Amino acid sequence: xxxxxxxxxxxxxxxxxxxxxxxxxxxxxxxxxxxxxxxxxxxxxxxxxxxxxxxxxxxxxxxxxxxxxxxxxxxxxxxxxxxxxxxxxxxxxxxxxxxxxxxxxxxxxxxxxxxxxxxxxxxxxxxxxxxxxxxxxxxxxxxxxxxxxx
Amino acid sequence: xxxxxxxxxxxxxxxxxxxxxxxxxxxxxxxxxxxxxxxxxxxxxxxxxxxxxxxxxxxxxxxxxxxxxxxxxxxxxxxxxxxxxxxxxxxxxxxxxxxxxxxxxxxxxxxxxxxxxxxxxxxxxxxxxxxxxxxxxxxxxxxxxxxxxxxxxxxxxxxxxxxxxxxxxxxxxxxxxxxxxxxxxxxxxxxxxxxxxxxxxxxxxxxxxxxxxxxxxxxxxxxxxxxxxxxxxxxxxxxxxxxxxxxxxxxxxxxxxxxxxxxxxxxxxxxxxxxxxxxxxxxxxxxxxxxxxxxxxxxxxxxxxxxxxxxxxxxxxxxxxxxxxxxxxxxxxxxxxxxxxxxxxxxxxxxxxxxxxxxxxxxxxxxxxxxxxxxxxxxxxxxxxxxxxxxxxxxxxxxxxxxxxxxxxxxxxxxxxxxxxxxxxxxxxxxxxxxxxxxxxxxxxxxxxxxxxxxxxxxxxxxxxxxxxxxxxxxxxxxxxxxxxxxxxxxxxxxxxxxxxxxxxxxxxxxxxxxxxxx
Numbered sequence: 001x002x003x004x005x006x007x008x009x010x011x012x013x014x015x016x017x018x019x020x021x022x023x024x025x026x027x028x029x030x031x032x033x034x035x036x037x038x039x040x041x042x043x044x045x046x047x048x049x050x051x052x053x054x055x056x057x058x059x060x061x062x063x064x065x066x067x068x069x070x071x072x073x074x075x076x077x078x079x080x081x082x083x084x085x086x087x088x089x090x091x092x093x094x095x096x097x098x099x100x101x102x103x104x105x106x107x108x109x110x111x112x113x114x115x116x117x118x119x120x121x122x123x124x125x126x127x128x129x130x131x132x133x134x135x136x137x138x139x140x141x142x143x144x145x146x147x148x149x150x
Numbered sequence: 151x152x153x154x155x156x157x158x159x160x161x162x163x164x165x166x167x168x169x170x171x172x173x174x175x176x177x178x179x180x181x182x183x184x185x186x187x188x189x190x191x192x193x194x195x196x197x198x199x200x201x202x203x204x205x206x207x208x209x210x211x212x213x214x215x216x217x218x219x220x221x222x223x224x225x226x227x228x229x230x231x232x233x234x235x236x237x238x239x240x241x242x243x244x245x246x247x248x249x250x251x252x253x254x255x256x257x258x259x260x261x262x263x264x265x266x267x268x269x270x271x272x273x274x275x276x277x278x279x280x281x282x283x284x285x286x287x288x289x290x291x292x293x294x295x296x297x298x299x300x301x302x303x304x305x306x307x308x309x310x311x312x313x314x315x316x317x318x319x320x321x322x323x324x325x326x327x328x329x330x331x332x333x334x335x336x337x338x339x340x341x342x343x344x345x346x347x348x349x350x351x352x353x354x355x356x357x358x359x360x361x362x363x364x365x366x367x368x369x370x371x372x373x374x375x376x377x378x379x380x381x382x383x384x385x386x387x388x389x390x391x392x393x394x395x396x397x398x399x400x401x402x403x404x405x406x407x408x409x410x411x412x413x414x415x416x417x418x419x420x421x422x423x424x425x426x427x428x429x430x431x432x433x434x435x436x437x438x439x440x441x442x443x444x445x446x447x448x449x450x451x452x453x454x455x456x457x458x459x460x461x462x463x464x465x466x467x468x469x470x471x472x473x474x475x476x477x478x479x480x481x482x483x484x485x486x487x488x489x490x491x492x493x494x495x496x497x498x499x500x501x502x503x504x505x506x507x508x509x510x511x512x513x514x515x516x517x518x519x520x521x522x523x524x525x526x527x528x529x530x531x532x533x534x535x536x537x538x539x540x541x542x543x544x545x546x547x548x549x550x551x552x553x554x555x556x557x558x559x560x561x562x563x564x565x566x567x568x569x570x571x572x573x574x575x576x577x578x579x580x581x582x583x584x585x586x587x588x589x590x591x592x593x594x595x596x597x598x599x600x601x602x603x604x605x606x607x608x609x610x611x612x613x614x615x616x617x618x619x620x621x622x623x624x625x626x627x628x629x630x631x632x633x634x635x636x637x638x639x640x641x642x643x644x645x646x647x648x649x650x651x652x653x654x655x656x657x658x659x660x661x662x663x664x665x666x667x668x669x
Binding site for chain 2: 119138
């Protein structure tokens, strides 16, 4: 198989998009010093995985995986035979993962509020500076870790 | 499935058959109960009661499977692989026992420690979070469904972040420690989910045993390999496997003492169990890539962790931080045992998982008791406290000796097995003999860092007067100290269970799938 096969590229386009989105998210988490922006990056990162899951559940030509149970008297059951459904399991899994993602974001933002109260900033570099100052005070009082060499 | 709903036969089950579900449900329900009742006095009793019940359950489960059989519990009666299966064999029953035992022992200790470190208005919610954390850890270990592992992993992780952040009333750096842990932990858990997604793509199932059977049929392809890599990195972050350990020292140092005790003994251990499950049950280690992962990645990193983290621990001035780095080194020992890919090596890893759990819990309890009197865990603040608090000091000494691996303590047993495993492999591969000596040399580093603590506690002049710790702290400490000694002398329970667990894990999936008695 050629690597630059156009059909291969089109057939795998959702993977490329997933990876692009995932890397965008990770990059934001690593690069931004603003904690809220870090949380946004983390959310983007998680959402990319949700999309990955949903895309793998898609069956070519498949319709929404809903059985018309409540309308069964109006539906021609014979016509329902052979209908192709998408795989619903990844969707269900992602519902759970979305809830987890929301909880994570909420907890992260709550922590940021507390960090803002305690440090009066939400910039990681400034927080690191304050923490280094605290560590220096500790070291002055209690002796340097690593014998002052680190 | 919908058409079959009417034909499901509802059979009554005895309480004993419901144990696997109760193991998770009891601590889980205790959390909302604590919040709803909202009473500080009741909260700790509910938490203690629920922990005690789950300890009894885990003991009963362990006794049922100690002969190498397994219990398969179908959640809600849905048969696996469609439904979620709880699958208890000796490998996870052993870890369940460790987690719930540590939960029960830590709770009385936590009473005074938490009262000292966290304002009273927060206690009720603190205990609710504590129980949720325990629920997550137990669930992650007991479940046989891959996605269920992720859900329970997040239940335990999210409550852990909250628990770590509770250290903010003593030192505001706990907040950033919790935040860093949240970022790293979420990235780890998400990597785990990506890995699961890839495995699901290739196999079309989420039941661990079923995945294993399908991989056996399909053989390994690139999707499975990358899925395996994502799962290992994701769980490696949770284990604090070197070099993914950066969150650990800060989280352990700034978390409330009781939380550190609980986390150090359980959280990383549950994650190691998941790694074992994936390497040995899901992916048969004889597949070249899993073997390569162990030999090329786990082994060198484990040895590097043993030395570098021990070396860093030697130069610490803070007792808690020293123990945190020592934990990273000890995780190295466990992974080293696993990476040796022999039955005895794996057993050594599992025994060390248990023994280090009780040892580190004991050490952190000791520090927690000292901190209440000293106000901090720096060595300058702890000078001579061992003489003023003889019972606490003596317990720390027992823990320290076990950490080094002095004969007669639990730490010795696991290191002995580890060295034995290395020599066994060394018969045909001389490099393993060198690794055996590396284990001994890194234990010498442990002598140095533990001795520094002993010197501070006993040989330096006390700076002020200090009373012996409260009895609710002394009793749990000494239960663990005696356990350290007991498991160092009578190894029948630990080594037997770990060897059987190693057998179950290594035996391969086909036999495991058919070799047990399902209930």
